Amino acid sequence: MNPQLINTTETVDFAFWYITIICLVMLGAITVAMIYFCIRYHRSRAPRPTSDAHGSLFLELTWTLTPTLIVMSMFWYGWSGYMGLRNVPEGAYEITAKARMWGWTFVYPSGKTASKMVVPVGKPVKVTIVAEDVLHGLFIPAFRVKKDAIPGRETQLWFSAREAGSYDLFCTEYCGLGHSSMISTVEAIPEEEFATWLTQKVEKASLPGQEVIEKYGCLGCHSVDGTKRTGPTFKGLWGREQAVKRGGQELNLMVDSDYLRRSILRSNAEIVKGYPAVMPVFEGRITEDELNHLMTYLEKLR
Amino acid sequence: MSQPASASTDSSRGYLASSGKGPALFEWIFSTDHKRIGLLYLWCITTFFLMGVVLGLLIRLELIAPGPTIMNAQTYNAVFTLHGVIMIFLFIVPGIPAIFGNLFMPIQIGANDVAFPRLNLLSWWCYIIGALTAVTALFSGGGPPDTGWTFYVPFSTMTQSNVSMATVAVFILGFSSILTGINFVVTVHRLRTKGMTWRRLPLFVWALYATAWIQVLATPILGITVLLVFLERFVGVGLFDAAKGGDPVMYQHLFWIYSHPAVYIMILPGMGVISEVLPVFARKRVFGYWAIAMSGLAIAGAGSLVWGHHMFASGMSDMAVLVFSFLTFIVAIPSAIKVFNWVATLYKGSITLAPPMLFSLAFIILFSIGGLQGLLLGAAATDIHVHDTYFVVSHFHFVMFGGTGFGFFAALHYWFPKMFGRMYNATAATTAWVFMVSGFLVLYLSMAVVGLQGMPRRYYDYLPEFTNLNVSATVGSWILGAGLALMFANLLVGLFRGGPAPANPWKAATLEWTLSSPLPAENFEEEVEVTEGPYEFHEVKPS
Structure with missing residues (x-):
């Protein structure tokens, strides 16, 4: 497969349009037939039914076999498209x-x-x-x-x-x-x-602590501008007195390097009051260097 | 089957009348009468349905704009989990079989009750205990569950929220479903009256019969699966924990081995209702009786083999994707056969567009849209793109709400006079139907498009480019909500103030319409003998 000629988008879109167009035609046919019958054979126009048919083997076979052929072709295009997603071009x-x-x-x-x-x-x-x-x-x-x-x-x-x-x-x-x-x-x-x-080394212009924050996705829950999100904001955190819950007990702590390290490494031990206990534990995932950079960054973010 | 004489409404209020012995409540909650149990289910299930609707409206309101709107992320996650758990385990799965199956299936086959009346009462108690356990889970432990109704591991084994109690609730509810299934299978086999051969069985009974088999065969797997989640949380057995040599994908297999057949537990009874309503309001025999009856069994059978199509993006082997995709297309065929036969039933009929008929016609269109969306989900390539997006949410609501939900409303309007001996206002019901169908289309078509654009499901917040379609979906939810409110208000007014209903307002030919409205306390004074099929109206003018 030549990656210049085909990519995943086209592979999938071909199957998508093939299936969608057939579906729209079938849906249109069903809807039109249904509405037409409801108008044409409404009691005001057809006071009594005029067909006594139990069914029709011919019709049953027709509308069993035709859809079977159609869906088999859909299956096939779906499958070959999927193979396009699975076969990674060489040299990727x-x-x-x-x-x-x-x-x-x-x-x-x-x-x-x-x-x-x-x-x-x-x-x-x-x-x-x-x-x-x-x-x-x-x-x-x-x-x-x-x-x-x-x-x-x-x-x-x-x-x-x-x-x-x-x-x-x-x-x-x-x-x-x-x-x-x-x-x-x-x-x-x-x-x-x-x-x-x-x-390029990661842009040195930014503080190393900022890199750490981005690397671990901290900003998903914590803001740096004072906005309250899922977790408390980083702005003005350092040096503040903070009410936390530790094992069902409520106590006030000074936010310092020790506290912050604890709350990152073993985030489930002390929970800041008013916030859910959802932060993942970072022990064993974050390096000592990164923690140090983070502390420097947070200290400055008053 | 003999047409009823102009049987009038039973003034003694039939099975609804109190015997006057002991507390009135006990006469209901300890009754082993299938009709009373059916009505108990009706009240409980409708209550939970309305709770689910309110939660759904809250989800839509939150999503009217990006960012936080009316609730925080944790609440949102709990709300959509509850919406799913309530709607699926407390409404759609039991819905039609437990209410209308209990009330009418025994009568339609000429029986005086189900095969095991006390087991039937036990099913209801399992339902209530399970439902109360689910409600308790909201207010105890670590707060309402936030895993989604699928309880996927490892998140469900790690979250602090009250998943354990929710899984216990699902376990108990599963038993309610299994016991009802066993009861119905035995009833259909053993209690058919004289002359009620398999070829004279109403299609609603055929549908319940097919459903009952899936309930009996598939539900135990769900019970075991949620029990394993429970064990994983408390003992840490490690079956699903990669760190202990387990596999999270195995959970998905176990979950869907039940939960895919379960969607057929949900839809087949709805299809049964439609097959019942269409011939009555077209005044002619159903077209392709055997095709409809057998396609139901085919759906039940083939539908048990397609669970893997929920997992094309899960890293399952390509061979598995090939097989499950193929089987998924196979199961599409019997559904298509049903739709064609329903539409053919209208041909050369004499059609009245009464409320039950309108809901049935809406069922056909909405279910067809959902079914055709399903083809994009069954094809492996396109599934990869739309999997876990709002397209899936749209598809699921088209088939489950547009299908089963509208089937439920059709049943409600069709059998209402028989259940309560009173009529509702048909104009109000029709107005409600217009609101519901239009709101439904705006809501779920918006979801389908935003899903194709790539908006993932279970998102509390979304990118600005998805705003317009989310706004239109929310507006749609208001129109739909207004329609639902009008429909239920109209039924409630009918229940208390409606005029007396005749025994056979729709001139239907199945056995329940030969009895008085509301149904008598004792179904049949003496054994009935059936001499012809369920849709012989004798009105056809030879052309």
Whole structure:
């Protein structure tokens, strides 16, 4: 299969239009027949029924065999389209997508990570999907591709972006509180730009703590501008007195580095009053360096 | 089958009348009479249906604009979970069989009760206990469940919300369904009256018979599956936990092995109602009696083998996708056969568009739309795109609400005079029908399109590009809600103030219409003998 000639979008759309057009014709026929009969044979025009038919073997066979042939052709186009989604072109660029509650991390062969999936235009990309906690689903509507992320196994999909642009990327397998904020984009850029992007270190202009926040998808629940979301905002958090619940007991704590580390690593131990206990545990997932960067960042975010 | 004489309404109010012994409530909740049990179900199931409707309207209101509107994300997740659990386990699954099956199936075959009347009462108690357990789950433990009605692992084994109690509720409700199924299978086999051969069985009975088999065979698997979730939460047996060598996808298989056949448990009785109503209001025999009866059995059989089509994107093997996609298209055929035979029944009839007929005609169109959407879901390539989007939500509501729901309303309007001995206002019912059908189309067609555009389901928040269609869906939900409110208000007014109903207002030919309205306390004083089929109206003018 030549990736220049065909991509996943066209493969699926062919089956889609084939099935949809036949369906619309059948639906139209059923509706028109039904409405016509209701008018033509309404009691005001047909005071008595004029047919005594029990049925008709010929008709039964006709409307059993014809739909059978039609749906078999639909099955076939559906299946061959699906094969198009499954047969990854050779030489596809490989990216790993890590799904967690509630964000994506895309890992490149060089070890570079990003929260958006940057891909080269016109080149087939094979994405290996892994789940770090519960089920998730990787869905890119523009390319008609979708695959679940399943704890304990790797799944794959491939696509190829024909034109440069930004394409929506969603989580489609329900994963709890932040499910609908677990969205990102595919950024398709020309191959040369992509090559440069790959070699670029993550923009040093931003604070390292900000990177950490993006990497772990903290902004799915916490804002940095004071807005109340699923979790408390980061703005003005440092140094504040905070009411929390610890094992059914309510107490006031000073928000400092110790408290913040606890609340990230063992997020279920102390719950901030007025918020649900839904934050995932980060112990063993976040490095000491990252935590330090995060603390520096949060301290400054008054 | 003899046409009833001009039997008048029984002034003693038949089976509804109190015997005057003991508390009135006990006469109902400990009654083993199939008619009374049917009415108990009617009140309970309708109550839960209305709760489900309110939750559905709240979901739509939240989604009228992106971002938080009237509730937070946790509440939203609980609300859509409850909407699903209530509508599926407390309304659609028991709905038509438990209410109208109980009330009319024994009478339609000339029996005085079901085969096991006390088991029948036990089914109702299982339903009530299960329903109360589900309600308790909302207000206890870690708060209302937030997993969606599918309880997918590992999220359902990790969440703090009260999933455990909800699964216990589903387990108990499953028993209600199994016991009703056993009862109906035995009743149809053993209690048919003299002359009620299989070829004279009303199609509603055929549909219930096919349904009952699925209930008996498939429901135990659901019971075991939710029990395993329960064990996983409390003991951590690890069957579904990848870290312990288990597999979360296995849960999905187990869940859908029940839950796919379950959608046929939900739709077949609705199809039975339609097959009953259409010939009566077209005044001629149903077209293709055997085709309709046997296609129901074919759906029940083939429908048990297609569960994997819910899992094309789950990383299941390609061979499994091939087989399940193929079988899914096979199961589409018997449904199509039914639709063609229904439409053919109208041909050269003498049609009256009374409310039960209008709801039945709406059923045919809405179910056809849903069924044809199903072809896009059955084809492997297109399923990948629309899976887990609003397109699936749209499809499911077209077949379940547009199908079973409208079948339920058709049954309600068809048998209302027989159940209560009173009539409702036909003009108000027709007006409600207009609102319901138009609101329905606006609501669920918007969902279908927004799903094709890629909006995933179970989303609390959405991207701005999906706003317009979400607004129109919400507006549709208001029109539909208004129609539902008018329909139920009209039925309630009919119940208390409606004029007396004649014994056979629709001039139907099945046995329940030979009895007085409301039904008498004792079905048949003496054994009836059936001499012809259920749709012989003797009105055809030879042309």
